[in-house]
Structure formats: C-alpha cells, structure tokens
Amino acid sequence: MLARPMLQRLASPRTGGLLVLAASIVLLPLVLRNSYFYDVAVLVGLNAIVCVGLNLLIGYAGQISLGHAGFFGLGAYGSAILASRYGWPPTAALLATTVSVALLAFVVGRPILRLKGHYLAMATLGLGIIIFMIITTEDKFTGGPDGISVVPFRIGGLVLQGERVWYWVVGGLLLVAVWLALNLIESPAGRALRALHSSEVGAEVVGINAAEHKLRVFVISAVYASVAGSLAAHYSGFVTPGKVAFLHSIELVTMVVFGGLASTFGAVVGAAVLTTLPQLLAAFEDYEMMVFGAVMIGTMIFLPRGVVPSLARLLAGRRGADSAHGDKRA
Amino acid sequence: MQYLLTGLTVGAIYALVALGFSIIFNASHVINFAQGEFVMIGGMATVSLAAAGLPYLLAIPLAVAAAALVGLALEKFAVEPARGASVVTLIIITIGASIFLRGLAMLVWDKNLHAAKSFTGDAPIAIAGATILPQSLWVLGVTLAIVLALSWFFGRTLLGKAMLATSHNRLAAQLVGINVRMVLFVSFGLSAALGAIAGILIAPITTTSYDVGVMLGLKGFAAAILGGLGSGVGAVVGGLVLGIVETMSAGYLSSAYKDAIAFVIILAVLFFMPSGLFGKLGGERV
Numbered sequence: 001m002l003a004r005p006m007l008q009r010l011a012s013p014r015t016g017g018l019l020v021l022a023a024s025i026v027l028l029p030l031v032l033r034n035s036y037f038y039d040v041a042v043l044v045g046l047n048a049i050v051c052v053g054l055n056l057l058i059g060y061a062g063q064i065s066l067g068h069a070g071f072f073g074l075g076a077y078g079s080a081i082l083a084s085r086y087g088w089p090p091t092a093a094l095l096a097t098t099v100s101v102a103l104l105a106f107v108v109g110r111p112i113l114r115l116k117g118h119y120l121a122m123a124t125l126g127l128g129i130i131i132f133m134i135i136t137t138e139d140k141f142t143g144g145p146d147g148i149s150v151v152p153f154r155i156g157g158l159v160l161q162g163e164r165v166w167y168w169v170v171g172g173l174l175l176v177a178v179w180l181a182l183n184l185i186e187s188p189a190g191r192a193l194r195a196l197h198s199s200e201v202g203a204e205v206v207g208i209n210a211a212e213h214k215l216r217v218f219v220i221s222a223v224y225a226s227v228a229g230s231l232a233a234h235y236s237g238f239v240t241p242g243k244v245a246f247l248h249s250i251e252l253v254t255m256v257v258f259g260g261l262a263s264t265f266g267a268v269v270g271a272a273v274l275t276t277l278p279q280l281l282a283a284f285e286d287y288e289m290m291v292f293g294a295v296m297i298g299t300m301i302f303l304p305r306g307v308v309p310s311l312a313r314l315l316a317g318r319r320g321a322d323s324a325h326g327d328k329r330a
Numbered sequence: 331m332q333y334l335l336t337g338l339t340v341g342a343i344y345a346l347v348a349l350g351f352s353i354i355f356n357a358s359h360v361i362n363f364a365q366g367e368f369v370m371i372g373g374m375a376t377v378s379l380a381a382a383g384l385p386y387l388l389a390i391p392l393a394v395a396a397a398a399l400v401g402l403a404l405e406k407f408a409v410e411p412a413r414g415a416s417v418v419t420l421i422i423i424t425i426g427a428s429i430f431l432r433g434l435a436m437l438v439w440d441k442n443l444h445a446a447k448s449f450t451g452d453a454p455i456a457i458a459g460a461t462i463l464p465q466s467l468w469v470l471g472v473t474l475a476i477v478l479a480l481s482w483f484f485g486r487t488l489l490g491k492a493m494l495a496t497s498h499n500r501l502a503a504q505l506v507g508i509n510v511r512m513v514l515f516v517s518f519g520l521s522a523a524l525g526a527i528a529g530i531l532i533a534p535i536t537t538t539s540y541d542v543g544v545m546l547g548l549k550g551f552a553a554a555i556l557g558g559l560g561s562g563v564g565a566v567v568g569g570l571v572l573g574i575v576e577t578m579s580a581g582y583l584s585s586a587y588k589d590a591i592a593f594v595i596i597l598a599v600l601f602f603m604p605s606g607l608f609g610k611l612g613g614e615r616v
Binding site for chain 1: 416429544551559589601605
C-alpha cells in the first residue's frame, strides 16, 4: 500500500513536472547535433532561470516589472568588472555581485512596490533605463557601448569552457531554480503572494504583510536575474549594453506571459520557444521582426492565458470528470 | 532662456504623444506601447512622400491619414479580438504590434536616418537673447491648436462627450446607448493621428528613422504617467515639464545623463505622488 501515495506524488504537477524537466534536460543532447545547438540550449537555460524568477513576481505576486534586464545586466557587468578588471576569482565576483544586486533591489523595492499597475510598470521601466544609461555612460569601467570581455568561469583549478560543459551546468542550475521556486510557491509565503495578487487589501485584512511579501519576492526575482546575468557574461566571454536594454526587459516579460503567468514550467517553455524562435526566423531575414511581432500578437489573442495553462486546460477538459476536483495548477 | 525654448519644443512633442496614450487609456484602459510607432510612421511617411515630389500640403495629410489607418487596423485586428484579456496580455499585444510595425517600416522604407525639410525655412529668430528655429514655432503653434481642438472636441461634440462618458464608466455609457466599441475604434484612430502629427513636426529638427518610435514612445508614456494617466491636462503639463527638465539637465548637468535624469525625476515624483501630478487617487475595491 506504500506504492500508492508514492505514485500519486510522482503524478503531481510538482514532482512530475520536475521529473519531466530533468528528463528533457538529460535527453535533449540526443538531438543537439553540434555546438551551435548547444549554444542555443544554454541561452534557453539562462533565460529560463530569469523567467522562473520573474514569474514569481509577475505571475504569482501580480507585480509587473519592465526593468528586469537591468538586474540581469548588473549581474553580468558586476561579474565582468570584478573578475576581469580587478582579477577577483569568478566565484567571489559572482557572490559579491549577487549580494549587491539583492541589496539594491531591497533598497529600491520598498518605494517602487508601493506603486500599482501602470505606475509600477513605469517605475520599473525607469529603473531599468537608469541602469542602462549608467552602464553605457561609465565607459571607464564598463567599456561603454562597445562592451567588455570576460574571463572564463573557474572554480579552483577547474575552468568551465565550451558549450557542452555549460549545457550541463546551466541545466543543473535551472533544475535547482525551478525546485526552489516550486517550494516557495507551495509554502505559506507563496500562498500569501497569491492572496495579495487577487486583492492586496483583502490579504492585509487577513493578516498578510503585503509590502513585506512583495519586497521579498522582488529581491528573489532580482537575484535570479543577476545570477543568470553573471553566468551569461562568463559563458559568452563578452557583455554588451544590449543585454541591459529596455527591449531585453520586454523580451523577458513576453517569455513569462507567453509561457503562462503563474506557471513555473510555463516560464521555462516560454523562454525555450522565444529564445529559439529568432534563431529559426533568421531564415526569414528581413521579415524576421514582422513575423516575431505577429507571433506575439497571435499567441496572446488565441492563448491569452499563455501556452502551458491553455494546453493544460485543454487536456484537463478532454479528461473530463475524473480530474474535476484535481489541482490543475501546473 | 535658450534651454527653456528648446525644452518647450521637445516638451510639446512629448505632450502630443502623451495625449495619444491618455486617449487610448481612457477608452480602453490599455497602455498602447505601439504609440511611438505612430510617431515614426508620421515622420517617415512624410519624408518619403515629400521625396516622391508631393508638396507638404499634400504629404502631411496623407501621412496622418496613413497612421490613423494603421491605428484603426491595430484596434480591429489586435486589440478587439483580445477583448477581456488581462492588462499584461494587452500590453504584450501592443508591444508585439510595435515590433511588427517597426519590421514593416524597415521593409517599406530602410534603416537609414532621414532628414525632413522644415516647413518654412531655417533662419533662426532671436527672442529675448535666445534663438528659436521657425520649425519650433510650428511645433508650439500646432500643439496649442491641437490642445484647443481636443478640448473643444471633448467638451462640445457628441462623439467627444461619448468618449468621456465611456472613460468614466463603460457599463453606464453602454446603458445610455453609447456604442462603446465605436468609441474604442475612434480613440485608436485619433491617437494614431496625434502621434503622426508629433512625428511630422519633430522630423525636420531631429531627423527620423524606422526606430525613432521606441524612445519617443517611452518618453510620451513617462509624460502621461508624470501628469497622471488619463488626464488630458496632466498629459500636456507632464510633457512640457519633462521636456524642460530634460533640456535643462542636459545643459547644466550632463548631456550623457539627459535621458536618465528624466527618469530619476519621474521616479521621485511617483514616490511622493503615486498617481502622478493630476491623477485621481482611487481606492481599491475588495
């Protein structure tokens, strides 16, 4: 009789989803034919880490951010400057950068998160643009618009180089990132976030400190973005301000919404689709931007809840009554 | 004084873009991130029509009409089918539309910078120790005319009043027989036309290209937020304040941080006045 709860656990969206994700990461190399494919896969993984964090903020807490490329960029440039210009060990640079970004998010988060809706969008957008401007202007440290080259990542004597090595590192980190996010969502803190998403006043009435919870998830999502930024800098060996720009923030939000708000695996799927799409669309050359825009509009019109929740709903509908009382949250 | 004049000119453009944001927001509660693209279409269409030999008197109305058509198409094919979707979804749709339009502009025209001829000569006029380009006077004059025309439109005409009513209470407006979908449709056309006019006015001063819309759109959004979303007066004041502050800080502090300073000020204002300068402080209903 022990097998039954065990099986049920495996079939739950949480454990089951994690297993599916792990299996896809392990099996994916079977179809990755050359290092270019691995390169795209690593980029997908890094974007997915940012999106999983951003989804906690947008999808669960309901607080939009149009400035997360700023945190990604701070992570990238922090690691780049400390490791390459000042010769810090990359691990120390990564840690110091992550802590500073967390502190920055903590300090600016409190006043910014008091704002709501479009005003919050404006404030986060402004924050992102200010970070972008500082990075492009302070060329003594950042190399300005030309960017800065970054030394490879190494832990002790072990140097991480090559697409294949990075594939496994990023794949493992993505699993950890998703696992942590799922744990947070299922914890009392996660329930508090969902409560304040549907009504902030209502949540406060039942004793949830909305400001505190919003600030915490803002800091967490900034840390996700910063770590991914640091790793991206070491991986590609180069950072340019394009990674910090407004359009990159928009791309990140689009990935989250495309995959499905309040769906952690949706964030991963969104990152995967929207990172590979431009690579596929490169075949269209001049039409690339038009097709990309059209895909964005089309998905939002026909799958307004995002790809993963919409598909999950379709599947659940087909299975009908037997899942009627099941938790459909993927 | 020189900075003040330049700032007013830039600010007038921001005000026009911000008015476009406000009109659409009032009608639909959508922030239209493709607003900047209307500005681009206005400027680029005028430049290419003028290059084809049309006089400005013909090219400008055609360019405005083209932008308005694009605005109507955007409402019909992208916003209307997604009615009832969440705010974030609608934002993504308009961003998708702006990427689409930018890609289209790149195909129809090219990636180069284009300079438009100014409407009436380039001889600077001296006023109180500062100089002003004739084109700046055009910008200020046309903006003033548009603001007056809009206040007449919203205060005196049936359609304008219907649009105001819809912005106050959509359901009630529908109950008294206002065609709310029509209002939404018109508001996109109107704000596209406003954006296009802004693009045409500024093209001779700053040159235009397929991607000018991004920054102008963001600044217009910033101006609309600064003034308080949905407030017409707020949009105009927000635009002018933003333009003046930006030019002053570029002149006295650092031109490299011109754009950053504008956003720092907006953040500061929002921290103390979370609904902008003229926004309504709304309670949250549970």
